[in-house]
Amino acid sequence: MRATERLLSRRRVMHGVLQGSAVTLALPFLDCFLDGNGVALADGTPRRVRFAHWFFGNGFTAGKQWWPDKTGSLKGVTLPEEIAPLEVVKDKINILSHMNVLPDGKPNRPHVTGWQGTWQGTVPAGATVSAPSVDTMISDQIGGGTRFKSLGASCTGNPGTSVSFLDGGVAQSNEVNPAAMYARIFGADFTDPNAANFTPDPKVMAKRSVISALKDQRTAVELDLGAADRQRLDQYFTSLRQLEQQIDMQLTKPEPLQACVRPKDNPDEYAVSDQLDVTIRTHKLMGQLLAHALLCDQTRSIRMMFSDSTPNLRVAGEATSYHTWSHQEPLTGPQEKCKFYSMQTTIQMAEFVKMLDSFKEGDSTLLDQTLVVMNSDNGLAFTHSLSNIPAFTAGRAGGLLKTGMHLDLAGDPGTRLGLTAMQVFKVPINKFGTNSMETSRTITEIVA
Amino acid sequence: MRKQIAIPAAALALTLCAGQVAQAESKGYVISVWSQAMNNVDDSGCPEGKSPIAHEVFAYSMKGLGMAQADIERMVKSQEFGQHYREQASMRGRKDGKPVFVYKHPLSVPEPPIKLEQGKEGFGFNLDGKVGPMDYTDPLTKEAGVDNLAARVFGCIDRTRGTLDAPVGNTQLRWLHYIEGNSWLLEVDNNRDAPLDMQNEDNVTVTYYRGQQSPVLSASGFQRNVTYTIDPNKNLTKATTTFKGRIKDGVFLSEVTPQFKFIASTRLQPIYDFKQARLRLKFQPDGGLQGFVGGYLPITMIYFPFGDYAAQGEGLGSGDVAGIYQALQKYADTDIDKAKNGKRTRISQTWTITAVPAFIDRPETGGPSRPQRAEAPRPDRYAVR
Amino acid sequence: MRKALGKRHIGALLAGAAISMAALGLGVAADGPQGELSGGPLAMRRLTEDQYRNTIKDVFGDVTLGGRFEPDTRDAQLIAVGAAKATVTPGGLEQYDRMAMGIAQQVVDPARRDEYISCKPANAKAPDQACARAFLSKAGRLLFRRPLTEAELAGELQIAAEGATKAGDFYYGIQLAVTALLTSPNFLFVQDRAEPDPDRAGAYRLTAQSKAQRLSLLLWGSSPDAELLRASESGELSTSAGLTRQVDRLIASPRFAAGVRAYFADMLHFDMFRAVSKDAALYPNYSADIAKQAQEQALRTIVDELVVRNGDYRDIFTVRDTQVTPLLASAYGIPLAGKWGDFQQWRSIRLPDSMPQAGVLTQISFAALHSGSGKTSPTLRGKALREVFLCQEIPPPPPDVDFSKFEAAGPSSSMREAIEAHAGNPACAGCHRLMDPLGLALENYDTSGQFRTRDAGKPIDASGILDGVSYKDASGLGQALHDNPRATACLTTRLYNYAIGRPATNGEREWVRDQLLKDWTASGYKISGLMRRIALDPGFYRVTTDKSGAPAS
Known part of the structure; x- marks a missing residue:
């Protein structure tokens, strides 16, 4: 294991930024992240770089080597069995092996500590981390002008499982039902950017007065509050700003977006669950809806929980779930069940990447304009290992990233991935994480 | 003495069956699948191809009426023929030179080209005790001489083909009426003061x-162990609905019953009438049952659901509805109607039944005739652990 | 390292258990000092889903809520306590806004608006400040749980005027103003406010308004009604007699049943049903309808026993009187005929002695909620039994567990055999021996809650021991819980936390342990008695101070 860099300040830089206080930072931005590296697409469409987080639980479970032997370019490399489904997209992804979470002696809470460490940058002594997750810091940076700062879907039917946290460690719940997701994005409040006519609705106009009245209540309602409660109200008023923005957007004629098409069919209601076939169906429908939301610039940041941390994915008619199998199949055996589920996961991962790549946007594809981070909660689930937690990226974020590589991070903290992702989106930050999870080292190998 | 259990509507005296072992009891079921028993697992039974489907029926019918070939082709090509069924194809019959509604007068057209199913295996019973050239061998019991000529008539029409697992599409459509109408119940009784042995019983009635x-119903199908009340409608008592037989190795097989005639649901089918009927039921580990009832049915009865919805059904692909009637009459095996035209009026047919456990509540006694056992599926039987 | 960690977990747990045993023994409480209830810091809670629903129902009657609630968070085993940490995320506010617009639209619906708005605008196409003021000040007072300030009312009238003008419709203005009330932090957050306590120099107590909302949330699971607000505004609630009169009125009201329901729905973790599904092929009799009705059954059983019959809390573990619908009866295998087309009608039944079920533990809701979708989980069930009914927290599992023992149980083993493999693993055994044996008592109930006698072909052994009391099966465990003093001690603590909407302070805990439990025991464990005892104690409304002498928060 590599020694963690000692840094002069233990102060979490991000926290200051996100509290909204004026923290002046002289940040050494990598030049390549600055504008000028392709401000617009070839057809003149403004570049809109998007972020997607795709989460899967249980890591890889078969106890075999899931990463390729060779590092560097994946050209000509045959992918190991568990990730073989990614073969069809391997020039569009990066494989990151041997990323660790380093708990500094704090307890490893199975299926939780792994994503807290990588995604919130901290292994807590207690149960929760009161810091935002990487996706939130990115969506705060890029989602300001869109209707939804971020949109999240959970494919297993449980709105409570989420690895996305707002400032203060407030969990963001996910939509579980494609019909509800459709209604939220493409329902009555959707303004079609390509509609021939645009007339602001006076009824919506009047609704602005609701927002301003609510804003006016701030001083009185905050009176005598302690710091923690005041912070909770701050979050309310932050949320109110999004609501205000949504109203404003309904009143403003949007720029036409060639690639935007409102999906015709509102998906039917059905009983969502973590039964594998149902989860896959939900994943497909949600993926389509979220992609359309990106194309119509309703959001620039999406979250997809393919499976939960501690995934209870289960084939219909079978009593035992994936998670139970991952603790029951002997590591010494063929591990058929675990392999089955982890390959179902990589199949869907590949489907998601292919799906984003299937949408044309100008002279490139939606995937080209997106950075997808795909990661998990564990290394080997059998032991809830915090070592070698699998991670992938996909897409080139509008030309800011290179793909088609395998990088061995040799036990580095998983926060390096989050830091790199945030820097791609120009989040003003040069360090991320606390204690041994703190890092200032961008994964420069994948930066274009 | 058998215990009579009361379930008064107001103050409920519960009978619970788990744990009551030393008592006489019957078992109730609610029927969840009722369909012609077809065995069309592949196309080998139709070596000469299938019977004509909607657009083909439309094409030859219109041609027979003198419509220009170009017009026929245009309508078929544009998929418009469906709507022309109601207006034109349905009036293709000719009686005394005048157009008649063909579904009401199925003999008013020349014999349509219905192709018979020619497979060797089919479900049912050897009703006449003989083994004839048109008979099947039952794939489950291996009994030879199985009389199920209706399956030969329907076996090469796409819409009426099916298997045990995938029952006939035509039935499924109409089955929706069952879901909204009266439930059908079966009660198995061993007629003695002892618990019902689902493996072996000598004197059993199934009613x-x-x-x-x-x-x-719930999302996963028919809810089990629901309590249904026997319909007290007096007309229903005119029906004859009891089979006698024995249970051997978990299978009930009835003796021949002169008539099994039951009043069904008005919207689905008013009446089902089997002559020389036999019933076979296999009790399943999950507490349900699967079985067959066979006998000779009036061809008019079999024809009813086709004729009833014919214009729409034929347009949707039921096959040549008039042809179905003509074929049923051609191959009917019993009951010559001497008074009318000297043709046979009943054809052998087998129906398949699936049922799930239910409680049967008798309004006249305020409860079921006997304590009934709740049956739960046993997941560990299916679970792959 | 693994060993050490395991030991530490167990040690902490057992130490905790030992303390509570000594402290919660009835003898100790009976001889304990007659301490005063100290009160605690101020809390700000977000309305829970139940409180929101109940409030809307009480204020606007039967209206449809068209949105989706952000999942409530749980702290100290209660949503009511988690609410003191909950905030409103952008997605959450979007949903509140959607629901508010929907509710407000129903309020101004031409067919119904006269039920709510008693005045008529002079011109239905234009603003009418007088009529708007009359309605909004009334609705606002019920929703904000206090009269609106002049500034707030002015804001509301501004919205109503702008809406009416822009849309050319007085009622659209009202719709927007109601939406604003329903999305306001003053509605969504219930704030405790303090005032100097006239009886104790330098000390603080809740304001009358805060007192009223604390009372109605406890006793009704909803917001104060106009009468309670009147009592708080008139000063009546600040007198001992006035407080008693209001508390007794609230308990005598039909809404008290809703309050007791709300508490038990929270205590029993019924919100977690949103993530429960069962394999349809293995458990065809379980459905979303059954799940809904199973929760309803448990709450009806409890309300019937504790409110309608004013029974002993402990009897919920053994009661044989319950209510089912004909549909739910099918899930239990109980013959119960439904009238034509109506399988949803609730009927009271008494389970016969021949049925193995007795008490809420053997009902579908408990068995199904704390199970997987394919099979049961004695661990989850045992954990829930300890945490929900005995207030014993189970620490999270240790990392880096060696599962080789677990797998040794083999694929065809029964749940008991598989579970007993935990016992061979020292890192797991400490906690699992607290959870699994207790959970195994419910093995006769499959993951859908249906009774069974065999598992993996083997007869089920549901016997065990709880705190030295042996039982044969789940109903025996119910009896053991009924007789276990920890169960009643647990309820007092939990209900007290529920009442204050935050974890109790040390001082409050002492009072609950030494005084409240004793008084409740003496009164025969009536839930109304327990709530009344809390609500009438002046300490319930006391506010502690921080170092600077200001009210603590």
Whole structure:
């Protein structure tokens, strides 16, 4: 294991930024992240770089080597069995092996500590981390002008499982039902950017007065509050700003977006669950809806929980779930069940990447304009290992990233991935994480 | 003495069956699948191809009426023929030179080209005790001489083909009426003061009742162990609905019953009438049952659901509805109607039944005739652990 | 390292258990000092889903809520306590806004608006400040749980005027103003406010308004009604007699049943049903309808026993009187005929002695909620039994567990055999021996809650021991819980936390342990008695101070 860099300040830089206080930072931005590296697409469409987080639980479970032997370019490399489904997209992804979470002696809470460490940058002594997750810091940076700062879907039917946290460690719940997701994005409040006519609705106009009245209540309602409660109200008023923005957007004629098409069919209601076939169906429908939301610039940041941390994915008619199998199949055996589920996961991962790549946007594809981070909660689930937690990226974020590589991070903290992702989106930050999870080292190998 | 259990509507005295072992009891079921028993697992039974489907029926019918070939082709090509069924194809019959509604007068057209199913295996019973050239061998019991000529008539029409696992599409459509109508119940009784042994019993009666309530369904199908009340409608008592027989190795097989005639649901089919009927039921580990009832049915009865919805059904692909009637009459095996035209009026047919456990409540006694056992599926039987 | 960690977990747990045993023994409480209830810091809670629903129902009657609630968070085993940490995320506010617009639209619906708005605008196409003021000040007072300030009312009238003008419709203005009330932090957050306590120099107590909302949330699971607000505004609630009169009125009201329901729905973790599904092929009799009705059954059983019959809390573990619908009866295998087309009608039944079920533990809701979708989980069930009914927290599992023992149980083993493999693993055994044996008592109930006698072909052994009391099966465990003093001690603590909407302070805990439990025991464990005892104690409304002498928060 590599020694963690000692840094002069233990102060979490991000926290200051996100509290909204004026923290002046002289940040050494990598030049390549600055504008000028392709401000617009070839057809003149403004570049809109998007972020997607795709989460899967249980890591890889078969106890075999899931990463390729060779590092560097994946050209000509045959992918190991568990990730073989990614073969069809391997020039569009990066494989990151041997990323660790380093708990500094704090307890490893199975299926939780792994994503807290990588995604919130901290292994807590207690149960929760009161810091935002990487996706939130990115969506705060890029989602300001869109209707939804971020949109999240959970494919297993449980709105409570989420690895996305707002400032203060407030969990963001996910939509579980494609019909509800459709209604939220493409329902009555959707303004079609390509509609021939645009007339602001006076009824919506009047609704602005609701927002301003609510804003006016701030001083009185905050009176005598302690710091923690005041912070909770701050979050309310932050949320109110999004609501205000949504109203404003309904009143403003949007720029036409060639690639935007409102999906015709509102998906039917059905009983969502973590039964594998149902989860896959939900994943497909949600993926389509979220992609359309990106194309119509309703959001620039999406979250997809393919499976939960501690995934209870289960084939219909079978009593035992994936998670139970991952603790029951002997590591010494063929591990058929675990392999089955982890390959179902990589199949869907590949489907998601292919799906984003299937949408044309100008002279490139939606995937080209997106950075997808795909990661998990564990290394080997059998032991809830915090070592070698699998991670992938996909897409080139509008030309800011290179793909088609395998990088061995040799036990580095998983926060390096989050830091790199945030820097791609120009989040003003040069360090991320606390204690041994703190890092200032961008994964420069994948930066274009 | 058998214990009579009361379930008064107001103050409920519960009978619970788990744990009551030393008592006489019957078992109730609600029917969840009722369909012609077809065995069309592949196309080998139709070596000469299938019977004509909607657009083909339309094409030759219109041609026979003198419509220009170009017009026929245009309508078929544009998929418009469906709507022309109601207006034109349905009036293709000719009686005394005048157009008649063909579904009401199925003999008013020349014999349509219905192709018979030619497979060797089919479900049912050897009703006449003989083994004839048109008979099947039952794939489950291996009994030879199985009389099920209706399956030969329907076996090469796409819409009426099916298997045990995938019942006939035509039935499924109409089955929706069952879901909204009266439930159908079966009660198995061993007629003695001892618990019902689902493996072996010598003196068993199986009785059909019409339930007062609609069947209860959930997302996963028919709800089990629901309580249904026998419909007290007096007309229902005119029906003959009891089979006698024995249970051997978990299978009930009835003796020949001169008539099994039950009043069904008005919207689905008013009446089912089997002559020389036999019933076979296999009790399943999950507490349900699967079985067959066979006998000779009036061809008019079999024809009813086709004729009833014919214009729409034929347009949707039921096959040549008039042709179905003509074929049923051609191959009918019993009951010559001497008074009318000297043709046979009944054809052998087998129906398949699937049922799930239910409680049967008798309004006249305020409860079921006997304590009934709740049956739960046993997941560990299916679980792959 | 693994060993050490395991030991530490167990040690902490057992130490905790030992303390509570000594402290919660009835003898100790009976001889304990007659301490005063100290009160605690101020809390700000977000309305829970139940409180929101109940409030809307009480204020606007039967209206449809068309949105989706952000999942409530749980702290100290209660949503009511988690609410003191909950905030409103952008997605959450979007949903509140959607629901508010929907509710407000129903309020101004031409067919119904006269039920709510008693005045008529002079011109239905234009603003009418007088009529708007009359309605909004009334609705606002019920929703904000206090009269609106002049500034707030002015804001509301501004919205109503702008809406009416822009849309050319007085009622659209009202719709927007109601939406604003329903999305306001003053509605969504219930704030405790303090005032100097006239009886104790330098000390603080809740304001009358805060007192009223604390009372109605406890006793009704909803917001104060106009009468309670009147009592708080008139000063009546600040007198001992006035407080008693209001508390007794609230308990005598039909809404008290809703309050007791709300508490038990929270205590029993019924919100977690949103993530429960069962394999349809293995458990065809379980459905979303059954799940809904199973929760309803448990709450009806409890309300019937504790409110309608004013029974002993402990009897919920053994009661044989319950209510089912004909549909739910099918899931239990109980013959019960439904009238034509109506399988949803609730009927009271008494389970016969021949049935193995007795008490809420053997009902579908408990068995199904704390299970997987394919099979049961004695661990989850045992954990829930300890945490929900005995207030014993189970620490999270240790990392880096060696599962080789677990797998040794083999694929065809029964749940008991598989579970007993935990016992061979020292890192797991400490906690699992607290959870699994207790959970195994419910093995006769499959993951859908249906009774069974065999598992993996083997007869089920549901016997065990709880705190030295042996039982044969789940109903025996119910009896053991009924007789276990920890169960009643647990309820007092939990209900007290529920009442204050935050974890109790040390001082409050002492009072609950030494005084409240004793008084409740003496009164025969009536739930109304327990709530009344809390609500009438002046300490319930006391506010502690921080170092600077200001009210603590």
